[in-house]
Amino acid sequence: MSALTGARRRVGLAFAVAATMLLMVAASAPSPFYPQFAERLGLPPVATTLIFAIYAFTMLAALLTLGPLSDIVGRRPVVALGAALLALSMLLFWQATGLPLLLIARGVQGVAAGILLPAFSAMVVDFASPKRPDAASLWNTIGAMAGLGTGAISAATVLDRAANPAGVVFGTLAAVFLLVALAVLMIPGSAAAGGPAGAGAPAARLAIPRLRVPASLRRPLLIAVPAIIAGWATNGLFLALGSSVVQQQFGAVGYAQQTAAIPIFAGSGILASVLLHRRSARVVSVYGTGALALGTMLSLLALRVDSLGGYLVAASVTGTGFGTAFMGVLKTLMPRIDPAERAQVMAVIYVVSYLAFGVPTIVAGLLVPVISLRGTMQLLGLVIVVLGVAATLLRLRADGPRDRGGVS
Numbered sequence: 370m371s372a373l374t375g376a377r378r379r380v381g382l383a384f385a386v387a388a389t390m391l392l393m394v395a396a397s398a399p400s401p402f403y404p405q406f407a408e409r410l411g412l413p414p415v416a417t418t419l420i421f422a423i424y425a426f427t428m429l430a431a432l433l434t435l436g437p438l439s440d441i442v443g444r445r446p447v448v449a450l451g452a453a454l455l456a457l458s459m460l461l462f463w464q465a466t467g468l469p470l471l472l473i474a475r476g477v478q479g480v481a482a483g484i485l486l487p488a489f490s491a492m493v494v495d496f497a498s499p500k501r502p503d504a505a506s507l508w509n510t511i512g513a514m515a516g517l518g519t520g521a522i523s524a525a526t527v528l529d530r531a532a533n534p535a536g537v538v539f540g541t542l543a544a545v546f547l548l549v550a551l552a553v554l555m556i557p558g559s560a561a562a563g564g565p566a567g568a569g570a571p572a573a574r575l576a577i578p579r580l581r582v583p584a585s586l587r588r589p590l591l592i593a594v595p596a597i598i599a600g601w602a603t604n605g606l607f608l609a610l611g612s613s614v615v616q617q618q619f620g621a622v623g624y625a626q627q628t629a630a631i632p633i634f635a636g637s638g639i640l641a642s643v644l645l646h647r648r649s650a651r652v653v654s655v656y657g658t659g660a661l662a663l664g665t666m667l668s669l670l671a672l673r674v675d676s677l678g679g680y681l682v683a684a685s686v687t688g689t690g691f692g693t694a695f696m697g698v699l700k701t702l703m704p705r706i707d708p709a710e711r712a713q714v715m716a717v718i719y720v721v722s723y724l725a726f727g728v729p730t731i732v733a734g735l736l737v738p739v740i741s742l743r744g745t746m747q748l749l750g751l752v753i754v755v756l757g758v759a760a761t762l763l764r765l766r767a768d769g770p771r772d773r774g775g776v777s
Contacts, residue, residue, distance in 0.1 A: 378498065379496075381495065381496035381556050382493065382496035382497060382508065384492075384552065384556050385489055385492035385493045385495075385496055385512075386493060386508045386509075386512045387512070388448070388452075388485075388489050388492075388512075388549055388553075389489045389490070389493065389509065389512030389513060389516065390513075390515050390516035390519070391516060391542075391545060391549065392455070392482060392485055392486065392489065393513050393514075393515075393516025393517045393520060394516045394517075394519050394523070394542070395455060395458075395516075395542050395546070396424070396478075396482065396516070396517065396520065396608075397516065397517045397518075397519075397520035397521040397524075397608055397631065398520040398521070398523070398524040398542065399420075399421075399462065399475070399524070400421075400521050400608045400611070400612060400631065401524045401525040401528055401624050401627065401628045402528065402534075402535070402538075403417050403420065403612060404612055404613060404616060404627070405528065405624075406471065410467060410468060412468060413738070415731075415734035415737075415738070416468060416734075417609075417613075417734065418730045418731055418733055418734030419472065419731070419734065420472060420475050421605075421608065421609040421727075421730050422609070422727040422728075422730045422731045422734075423472055423475045423476050424475045424478055424479040424727070425479065425605070425723045425724070425726045425727025425728075425730075426723075426727055427475075427476040427477075427478075427479030427480050427483070428480070428482045428483040428719075428723050429479075429483065429720055429723050429724065429727075430479075430480070431479065431480045431482070431483025431484055432483040432487065432716045432719055432720050433716075433720065435447075435483065435484050436483065436712060436713065436716025436717075436719070436720075437487070437712050437716055438484065438488075438712070439487065439491060439712045440491070440709055440710065440711065440712045440713055444491065444492050444495070444553075445553050445554060445556065447484060447488045448485060448488050448489070448549070448550070448553040449550045449551075449553050449554060450550075451481045451484035451485035452481070452485065452546045452547070452550035453546070453547070454481035454484070455477075455478060455481035455482070455485070455542075455546045456542075456543045456544075456545075456547045457477055457481075457543075458474050458478035458481060459474075459478075459540070459542040459543035459546065460539070460543045461473055461474035462474040462475075462478075462535065463539035463543070465535075483719075486715070486716075486719050487711075487712040487715040487716040487719065488712055489512075490715040490719075491711035491715055493505050493508050493509050494703060494706070494708075495708070503646050503647060503700060505699070505703055506646070506696050506699035506703055507642060507643070507646040509699055510638070510639075510642045510646075510692055510695060510696040510699070511639055513695075514635045514638040514639045514642070514688075514691075514692050515635065515639055517604070517608070517631065517634075517635040518631060518634070518636050518639075519632070521608070521628050521631035521632060521635075522625065522631065522632040523538075524624075524628075525623075525624040525627065526624075526625050528624040528625075529623050529624045529625050581717075582714060582717050583705075583706075583707070583710065583714070585705060586705060586706070586714065589702060589767075590702060590717070590718070592763050592767045593654075593698045593760075594721060595658075595756050595757075595759050595760035595763060596657065596658045596661075596694045596695075596697070596757075597694075597695070597698060597718070597721050597722050597725060598721070598724075598725040598756055599658065599661050599662075599694070599725075599753050599757045599760055600657070600661060600690065600691040600694045600722075601691075601695075601721075601722040601723070601726045602726070602728075602729045602749070602752075602753055602756075603661060603687055603690075603753055604691055605725070605726040605727065605729055606729060606733065606746070606749060607630060607634050607684070607687075608631065609730040609733065610730070610746065611630045611631055611634075611684075612624075612627040612631075613627075613742060614630075614672075614680075615628075615629065615630060615677065615680070617742055618672060618675065618743060619675065619677040619680065621677070629681060630680065630684040631684075633681055633684045633685050633688065634684045634685070634687060634688035634691070636685075636688070637684075637686070637689045637692070638688040638690075638691050638692025638693070640689070641656075641660075641690075641692050641693050642692045642696050645693055645696075646696065649700075650697050650700035650701040651697075651764065653693050653697035653700055654694060654700075654760075654764045655697075655761055655764050655765060656689075656690075656693050656697075657689075657690050657691070657692070657693035657694025657696070657697050658690065658694050658757050658758075658760035658764065659690070659757065659761050660686055660687065660689045660693065661687060661690030661691060661694055661753065661756075661757040661760075662690075662753075662754045662761065663686055663690070663757075664683050664684070664685075664686030664687030664689070664690050665683070665750050665754050665757065666750075666754055667679065667682065667683035667686055667687075668683035668684065668746075669746075669747055669750045669751070670683075671683050672743055672746060672747060690757070694760070695722075697764075698718065702714065702718070729749055729752075732749070733746075736748065
C-alpha cells in the first residue's frame with residue numbers, strides 16, 4: 370500500500386465505502402415490499418421470511434466458497450463479477466410475478482453479496498490511511514448502516530408515491546450496479562487490492578471451503594461471537610419483520626411510516642459510531658452490547674403497552690448498539706489481520722453474522738402463525754437480551770489483568 374499516493378488512496382476509499390453503502394441499500398430495499406408481496410401473492414408468514422432468509426443462506430454459501438477470492442485474484446475482478454450478479458438480481462426482483470422468482474432473485478442477490486462483502490470490507494482496509502488505524506472499522510460501519518437505512522426508507526417512499534415502485538427501485542439499482550462493475554476497473558490497485566497475490570493457486574481450490582482464522586485471532590473472535598449474533602439477529606428481525614410490526618401492532622398505514630424504525634435504527638448506529646470511534650475497542654464493544662440489550666428490552670416494553678413512540682425510541686437505542694457492537698469487533702480484529710488474509714477473515718466474520726441474520730427470521734416465520742407476531746418478537750427479543758448481557762460480561766471479563774493486552 371505504500372505505493373499509493375494520498376489522492377489515489379482517497380479515491381479507492383471513497384469507492385469502497387460508497388459501494389458498501391450501495392450493497393446494503395440493495396439488501397434493505399426489498400424490505401418495505403414484503404407486506405405488499407404477501408398481500409398481492411397471498412403468501413403465509415413463513416414464505417415472507419423465506420424470501421428474506423434465502424438471501425442470508427445463499428450468501429453463506431458464497432462466503433464459504435468464494436469469500437477469500439479477492440485475496441487470490443485481486444479485488445477488482447471480484448467486485449466486477451459480484452456487481453454484475455447483483456444487477457441481475459435486481460432485474461429479477463423487478464420482473465417477479467410469483468414466489469419462485471422472488472426466491473431466485475433473493476438467492477442471486479445473496480451470492481452476489483457473499484462475493485462482494487469481504488472484498489469491499491478488505492478494500493476499505495486497503496485504502497484507509499495507515500496513520501488512522503480506527504478509520505477502516507468506522508467507514509465499514511458507516512457504509513453498512515447508511516445503506517441499510519437509506520435503502521429501506523427510499524424504497525418505502527417510492528412505494529407510497531410511484532405508480533410502478535418495483536420498476537423505480539429495482540430498475541435503478543440494476544443500472545447502478547452495472548456502473549459499479551465498470552467503475553471498479555478504474556480504481557487504483559495494489560498488491561493487496563488488485564495485484565497478483567495468490568495468482569498461482571489452482572482454480573479448483575477456489576471451490577473448496579477453506580476459511581480459517583489465524584491462531585492469534587481465534588480467542589478474541591470467539592469472545593466476540595455473542596455480540597455478533599445479538600447484533601445481526603436484531604438487524605435481521607428489523608429488516609424482515611419491522612414493517613409488519615409497525616403495521617399490525619401500531620396501525621401504521623403508509624409504507625414510509627411502516628418502515629420508519631429501520632432508518633432510525635441505522636441513523637442512530639451511524640451517530641454512535643462517529644461519536645465513539647476514537648474510544649478503545651473495549652469501550653466501544655461494551656457500550657454496543659449493553660445498548661443492544663437495553664434497546665431490545667425497551668422495544669419489548671413498547672410492544673406490551675402499544676406505544677409506537679416508545680418503539681421508535683427503542684429502535685434508536687438498539688441501533689446505537691448494533692453499530693457500535695459490530696464496530697467494536699472490527700476495531701479489535703482488523704489491526705491484526707495480515708493484508709493477504711483480510712477478505713478471508715472478513716468472510717469468517719460475515720459467516721457468523723449472516724447465520725445470525727438468517728436463522729432467527731426462519732424461526733420467526735414458523736412461530737408467527739403459532740404464537741402471533743407480538744409473541745414471536747417478544748420471545749426472540751428475550752433471547753437477544755440474554756445474548757447482549759452475556760456478550761457484555763464476556764468482553765469485560767476478557768479485559769481482566771491476564772488478557773488486557775490480548776483483546777483491547
